[in-house]
Amino acid sequence: MSLRRFLHGLPGVDQVGVEQRAAGLATRSIKKASKLQAIDTAIGLVDLTTLEGADTVGKVRSLCAKARRPDPERPDVPRVAAVCVYPDMVATAAAATAGSGIDIASVATAFPSGRSTREIKLADTRFAVESGATEVDMVIDRGAFLSGQYGRVFDEIVAVREACGQAHLKVILETGELVTYDNVRRASWLALLAGGDFIKTSTGKVSPAATLPVTHVMLQAVRDWHTQTGEHRGVKPAGGIRNTKDAIRYLVAVNEVAGPDWLTSKLFRFGASSLLNDLLMQRRAQLEGHYSGPDYVTVD
Amino acid sequence: MWEYAPAPENRDIANLKPSYRMFLDGEFVEGAGEPLKTVNPATEEVLAEVSTADKNDVDRAVKAARRAYDRVWGKMPGAERAKYIYRIARMIAERARELAVLESLDNGKPIKESRDVDVPTASAHFFYHAGWADKLGYAGLGPDPRPLGVAGQVIPWNFPLLMAAWKIAPALACGNTVVLKPAETTPLTALVLAEIIQQAELPPGVVNILPGAGDVGAELVSHAGVDKVAFTGSTDVGKLIQRSLAGKGKKVTLELGGKAANVVFDDAPLDQAVEGIVNGIFFNQGHVCCAGSRLLVQESVADELIEKLHARVSTLRIGDPLDKNTDVGAINSREQLTKITELVESGESEGAEKWVSPCPLPDKGFFFAPTVFSGVSQAMRIAREEIFGPVLSVLTFRTPDEAIAKANNTPYGLSAGIWTEKGSRILWAANKLRAGVVWANTFNRFDPTAPFGGYQESGFGREGGRTGLEAYLDV
Numbered sequence: 056m057s058l059r060r061f062l063h064g065l066p067g068v069d070q071v072g073v074e075q076r077a078a079g080l081a082t083r084s085i086k087k088a089s090k091l092q093a094i095d096t097a098i099g100l101v102d103l104t105t106l107e108g109a110d111t112v113g114k115v116r117s118l119c120a121k122a123r124r125p126d127p128e129r130p131d132v133p134r135v136a137a138v139c140v141y142p143d144m145v146a147t148a149a150a151a152t153a154g155s156g157i158d159i160a161s162v163a164t165a166f167p168s169g170r171s172t173r174e175i176k177l178a179d180t181r182f183a184v185e186s187g188a189t190e191v192d193m194v195i196d197r198g199a200f201l202s203g204q205y206g207r208v209f210d211e212i213v214a215v216r217e218a219c220g221q222a223h224l225k226v227i228l229e230t231g232e233l234v235t236y237d238n239v240r241r242a243s244w245l246a247l248l249a250g251g252d253f254i255k256t257s258t259g260k261v262s263p264a265a266t267l268p269v270t271h272v273m274l275q276a277v278r279d280w281h282t283q284t285g286e287h288r289g290v291k292p293a294g295g296i297r298n299t300k301d302a303i304r305y306l307v308a309v310n311e312v313a314g315p316d317w318l319t320s321k322l323f324r325f326g327a328s329s330l331l332n333d334l335l336m337q338r339r340a341q342l343e344g345h346y347s348g349p350d351y352v353t354v355d
Numbered sequence: 356m357w358e359y360a361p362a363p364e365n366r367d368i369a370n371l372k373p374s375y376r377m378f379l380d381g382e383f384v385e386g387a388g389e390p391l392k393t394v395n396p397a398t399e400e401v402l403a404e405v406s407t408a409d410k411n412d413v414d415r416a417v418k419a420a421r422r423a424y425d426r427v428w429g430k431m432p433g434a435e436r437a438k439y440i441y442r443i444a445r446m447i448a449e450r451a452r453e454l455a456v457l458e459s460l461d462n463g464k465p466i467k468e469s470r471d472v473d474v475p476t477a478s479a480h481f482f483y484h485a486g487w488a489d490k491l492g493y494a495g496l497g498p499d500p501r502p503l504g505v506a507g508q509v510i511p512w513n514f515p516l517l518m519a520a521w522k523i524a525p526a527l528a529c530g531n532t533v534v535l536k537p538a539e540t541t542p543l544t545a546l547v548l549a550e551i552i553q554q555a556e557l558p559p560g561v562v563n564i565l566p567g568a569g570d571v572g573a574e575l576v577s578h579a580g581v582d583k584v585a586f587t588g589s590t591d592v593g594k595l596i597q598r599s600l601a602g603k604g605k606k607v608t609l610e611l612g613g614k615a616a617n618v619v620f621d622d623a624p625l626d627q628a629v630e631g632i633v634n635g636i637f638f639n640q641g642h643v644c645c646a647g648s649r650l651l652v653q654e655s656v657a658d659e660l661i662e663k664l665h666a667r668v669s670t671l672r673i674g675d676p677l678d679k680n681t682d683v684g685a686i687n688s689r690e691q692l693t694k695i696t697e698l699v700e701s702g703e704s705e706g707a708e709k710w711v712s713p714c715p716l717p718d719k720g721f722f723f724a725p726t727v728f729s730g731v732s733q734a735m736r737i738a739r740e741e742i743f744g745p746v747l748s749v750l751t752f753r754t755p756d757e758a759i760a761k762a763n764n765t766p767y768g769l770s771a772g773i774w775t776e777k778g779s780r781i782l783w784a785a786n787k788l789r790a791g792v793v794w795a796n797t798f799n800r801f802d803p804t805a806p807f808g809g810y811q812e813s814g815f816g817r818e819g820g821r822t823g824l825e826a827y828l829d830v
Contacts, residue, residue, distance in 0.1 A: 066625040066626070067622070067624045067776040068626065068627065069624035069796050071627075071796070071797060072631065072796060072797065075630070076630050082467060083359065083679075083680050084362035084679035084680055085359060085360070085362070086360050086361075086362045088360050089357065089358060089359045090360070092357055093357065096357065275626050306357070310357060311670050315356060315357060318357060
């Protein structure tokens with residue numbers, strides 16, 4: 056009951072205002088050295104992701120090779136932050152990235168819908184962690200959230216948190232199903248209170264996935280959490296961020312809404328797959344002065 | 356640390372010329388007044404020399420406007436007038452980049468504002484009023500409203516092109532002809548607008564643009580051949596104009612100063628309220644007559660809001676107006692900078708708590724760091740006088756009634772803002788606030804369809820929207 060009072064007592068989010076602010080910040084013009092720096096930063100923040108029914112051991116190994124050396128011809132390109140796979144692919148990914156320092160993120164808890172029993176969700180989580188996942192991307196029970204059963208959502212996050220052991224926990228809010236910014240703010244605080252290390256926008260399976268204004272609201276939540284507790288928590292927009300221009304807009308939002316402290320893979324990630332190659336193409340264009348095209352980056 | 360590299364807009368786009376001449380009876384001619392030098396306030400360099408009008412030039416311009424009114428414009432069917440006005444609107448849009456860069460050079464405002472606000476809104480005003488030209492009989496102002504004749508218009512330096520559009524577009528749509536005086540420190544975009552008007556083939560004399568200082572404006576508004584006076588500027592000058600026109604039978608609208616209250620209730624969407632406060636007072640360096648220069652915040656959320664506000668203002672980027680990432684540009688003139696500095700000193704000596712943005716300022720040019728005073732009381736000068744700069748005074752209140760009483764406790768009454776998630780409170784407060792424009796959960800939103808104007812010492816008459824047409828019609 057008090058949890059509900061707290062969440063409903065958070066200041067509202069004015070839709071027009073937050074969208075206007077997000078659109079305004081998106082006009083920042085990032086050029087030259089600051090663009091190159093943004094590209095390298097963004098590469099280091101990518102959770103390189105494959106979450107398909109058609110995933111195979113071969114696909115995951117190839118993804119991991121890409122994660123270790125995003126641009127084989129340019130060894131100075133930073134490696135990505137993590138690879139993100141389904142639990143049954145964690146062992147493969149762990150073996151393929153061993154010694155690289157790349158984190159293995161696994162989705163869990165009946166991803167993407169979250170529609171199963173608590174036991175199965177916890178078992179899913181334990182399986183991922185036991186297979187070598189260092190990060191768990193769980194989904195919240197949106198049905199429970201939308202029907203106002205905040206306690207249930209909270210307890211589930213706490214239980215998953217416990218099942219994670221040492222692994223970092225990212226809590227996927229699936230903002231495309233929460234719809235309102237007020238809900239996004241409440242779900243963000245709920246996840247932070249329950250111990251999530253990161254709050255993440257989306258599974259990538261629901262449209263809309265990540266948007267700039269939603270990410271603004273979540274960045275405000277971790278900023279305010281830090282103001283009140285002194286603790287840093289992270290944000291991960293996922294889904295729909297496909298090119299460098301978009302990625303830079305997100306970095307500007309991180310820099311100016313949460314603050315420059317958040318521009319680290321400990322506190323900000325991109326959940327993406329095709330973004331990486333666009334970043335690499337733009338990186339080459341910056342360094343070489345001309346654009347080479349998609350045939351000059353590896354498709355993995 | 357991630358520093359944004361400079362991203363300056365190319366100043367060559369402004370197509371700056373070494374000298375500009377006044378626009379009279381369809382021609383660019385030398386004025387007989389002392390030429391003025393217009394300065395880039397961000398660098399203090401002279402941009403161009405501009406010829407100015409003398410008394411005789413004003414007389415010629417008013418006579419040209421009268422001729423154009425009698426012979427062509429006054430009797431032209433509205434649908435025909437609309438074609439010219441549409442053409443001006445389109446040509447402004449076509450030359451938007453040029454106008455934006457020139458505006459930022461001459462005025463000091465950031466390019467993102469001239470590019471995204473001033474120029475598109477100026478174009479929108481012409482588009483909007485072009486649509487009215489053949490529908491004036493349906494504006495609810497009587498079946499056959501008539502134009503007034505020659506309009507003498509004097510505009511300020513804070514939105515040079517946009518204010519020219521606000522004045523010229525409705526005057527032309529209603530069938531009047533115009534003699535307009537741009538501000539002394541910012542004449543350039545109005546003269547490019549004159550070029551557009553010439554290229555749009557408006558009949559000679561329909562619009563005349565005469566640069567000059569206050570004496571040219573005084574000459575213009577008191578000229579016997581002017582039927583309608585429209586002035587936007589300071590309350591002091593507005594009073595002078597009204598005094599000089601008493602008993603002359605001219606129709607007058609005055610849009611003057613303000614000391615707007617932005618009222619934040621405890622149930623407000625706080626993050627967006629912070630944005631609205633920042634936009635309200637730091638937009639255009641606070642050189643906005645409707646700026647939200649007084650923040651009234653409910654005491655129960657005051658500390659939280661002020662903390663968020665300081666953090667947000669710290670992220671504002673102050674500097675080169677042509678840099679696309681600049682949020683706050685240059686103060687328009689040394690004179691204005693001196694005035695702001697003097698008022699800020701009074702705030703300190705009267706005991707308000709001053710907080711200044713840590714953002715570094717350029718070495719050259721007229722810059723003033725965004726400043727927030729908290730612990731301000733109604734008795735202080737910074738709570739009563741218009742500062743017209745990036746300076747916010749924060750006051751607190753305990754109850755809604757107290758908020759309204761404090762918000763209305765000013766001789767001005769141009770605009771106000773209300774921040775609350777409660778719809779009923781918005782309606783209640785909007786009814787109680789004595790201000791011409793009341794924004795709810797937003798601030799400084801302008802649209803040609805919305806009437807704008809003030810109460811009391813903020814002036815009278817409305818500009819924009821259906822209501823704004825009345826100022827240019829005999830109804």
